[in-house]
Amino acid sequence: MYDTTMLTKEIIQQVAKVELHDHLDGGLRIETILELAQEQHVKLPATDPQTLRAWFVRGCKQKSLSLYLETFSITTAVMQTREALERIAFEAVEDLAAQNVCYAEIRFAPILHTAKGLSTEQAVQAVLDGLQRGKKSTGMPSGLILCAMRNQNPSVSLAIAELAVAFCDRGVVGFDLAGDESGYPPKKHLEAFQYIRNKNFNITIHAGEAFGVESIWQAIQVCGAHRIGHGTRLIEDMTIEGTHIEEMGSLANFILDRRIPMEMCLTSNVGTGAAIDYAHHPFPIFFRNNFRVFLCTDNRLMSDTDLTKEMELAVQYYNLNLRDLEKLTINAMKSAFIHHDEKIKIIYDVIKKRYAEIRVNYGIMD
Incomplete structure (x- = not known):
């Protein structure tokens, strides 16, 4: 078996990657925030780049959800013009491509970018x-x-669902429900989800991060989610012995059997308290027991991460090898909200080809 200690950062940086859970307002460059804040007269907690970066990552470092969430008030404040939104989206693609991401799905809440007069359509x-x-x-x-x-009011959710479908032929690939799970069950927004389902469109829902199995159950069985954002609390529907699942409840079995994807965000989950630490994150249990999981960054700025770092952590803590990283990447591509033929083309022409090249270049036999 190939020794995973040989999987250096250099190698991990070069592998093809797929990103399916990346918040636009959670991945800004510090330099961009400083420039936009000056242009738009937005008061920042610091104007020195290093100090400002430290302010953004303090919530994750201190495992404080309130401090983590506080930072979004700054990023959204500088994202209220068409020029700013276009620039930040462009830079997000540049930054992801620099990590050898070959396909990404970036998400944002249009309603949070209307404070200075933009319509949701203009923001999108x-x-x-x-x-x-x-x-x-x-x-x-x-x-x-x-x-x-x-x-927010379910009528707003319905309007965003209608907006997503209206832009489905212009680059919008799905609809998501985000925000605090506690006290805000997804079923309150059922009309929006019914609209999406009736239009044969795609749904991912944040669930099982700050709230338990019931949140995941509602997301799938009531709202029809095709993917789950996070889903860490699904572990509560299992009896675990070491890394082996002794017994699973009906929901865990359903998710496994139906191949419902779960978007795993290691650093974010540890930083917000959804997982105690990396060693106790449920990701390796899900992965080793054949759930369709893959790695994502969630908020690259607030969690001070990127997909290379997330893969490094998975190698370090869960003893993953190159074949494992390839499987995770293919899992992600299979779960993307694009047409089947497009997925297959990227899997074979880009992902498998790149991993094969790396095996040859570094003499890796795994």
């Missing part, structure tokens, strides 16, 4: 323009997921 178009410009510059294709917020 600005982000799509940025993603398209990024593709022209880097070659990396991407899709946009529109988020509704749990704490």
Whole structure:
């Protein structure tokens, strides 16, 4: 068996990757925040780049969800113009492509970008323009997921669902429900989900992160989620012995049998308290027991991470080898909200080809 200690950062950096859970307002460059804040007269907690970066990551470092969430008030404040949204989307593609991401789905909540007069339609178009410009510059294709917020009126969620479908032929690939799970069950937004399902469109829902199995059950069985964001609390529907699952409840069996994907965000989950630490994160149990899981970053700025770092952590803590990383990447691509033929083309022409090249270049036999 190939020794995983040989999987250096250099090798992990070079592997093909797929990102399916990346929040636009959670991945800004510090330099961009400073420039936009100056242009738009937004008061920042610090104007020194290093100090400002430390302010953004303190919530994750201190495992404080409130401090983690506080930072989004700053990023959204500088994302209230078409120019800013397009720039940030473009830079997101550049940054992901630099990590050898070959396909990404980036998400944002249009309603959070209307404070200075933009319509939700204008906000969506600005982000799509940025993603398209990024593709022209880097070659990396991407899709946009529109988020509704749990704490807002369900009528707003329905409007965002309608907006997602209206833009489905222009780069929007799915609909999401984000925000605090506690006290805001997904079933309150059922009309939005029914609309999406009736239009044969795609649903991912944040569930099982800050709330238990019931949140995941509702997301899938009531709201029809095709993917689950996080899903860490599914572990509560299992009896575990070491890394082996002794017994599973009906929901865990359903998710495994139906191959419902779960978007795993290691650093984010540890930073927000959804997992105690990396050693106790349920990801390796899910992965070793054949659930369709894959790695994501969630919020690259707030969690001070990227997909290379997430893969490094998985190698370090869960003894993953190159074949494991390839499987995770293919899991992600299979779960993307694009047409089947497009997925297959990327899997065979990009992902498998790149991993084969790395095996040859580094003499890896796994």
